[in-house]
Amino acid sequence: MSKWVDICNLDEILPNMGRCALFEDQQVAIFRVIKAGKELLYAINNYCPFSEANVLSRGIIGSLADKVVIASPIYKQHFDLTNGLCVEDESVSLKTYEVRLEGNTVQLAG
Template sequence: MDGATQKDCWIDVCALTDIWPDTGVCALIQGRQVAVFRMRDGDREHLYALDNHDPFSGANVLSRGLVGNLGERRVVASPIYKQHFDLATGECLEDAQVRLRTWRVRLVDGRVQVSA
């Protein structure tokens, strides 16, 4: 379906204040685990969402990974084998052939929502 005929379905995940700055949480969206991250850049807040599944270890752990910057890229490092995933694109920095699904995420009235 094209964007004109399909309505977005936004799933309420949690309050923004439920996610500590520069950390992530896990949400179940349509049967899939999604890692949702809240990042601060000075006074600005950024939200990111990508699959929680680490393709290298097979574990659902990325929401517990360490977040930060590698150059200009905001990343999460897997807590298992330490691969870095770009929060905006899902690309693995150590293996460009591996990419996680990213999810659209927004803030509405203080609530974090992910598009299903």
Template sequence: MKRDNQAASWIAVCGIDDIVPNTGVAALLNGEQVAVFRLNDGAEPRVYAIGNFDPNANAAVLSRGLVGNLGERIVVASPLYKHHFDLRTGECLEAPENSVPSWPARIDGGKVWVGA
């Protein structure tokens, strides 16, 4: 469900300092809720964007989940049923049929940009 990075038109959704390190925020992107995460586990922060709607819980809550790792995968655990979603791909590890979309994301000029 990864969106095409080459065809993306980029939209600034917030400032990088608007996201507490190692957490997420919700943003509206072309009418769709997107969960945007900031990870500070290296020299430079990284950002990821996946759908905010958790189909397992039938609620828009993924931006409020806990960020961590399962092996090599960077994931967010949904705050309701604790399903894990890969921040790179949107794949739900426990129920792949309930995966969410993902978008390319980057930091530029102190802002977080998501490819729409």
């Protein structure tokens, strides 16, 4: 059973934006996506392996075909937010995290 940890209030993450959270000594990028009027939350590692910098939370959220993706702000590779796979290079993938909204609180689990 994963243990859920409180991270922040939902309104600390703006709609269609990401924020970086410190979770179990790791940097986790949490994204708040509004799709067809629904609130969706995703969480992947914040570290971009191409630029070797902790920047993914500052990328632009979008969709490619039916995937919801984040574009790295440095060299613009896309990562699938549901499974962490890099769209341009499937040999690269990022760790994903469980994330949920409990009341108005965003929570992460490993």
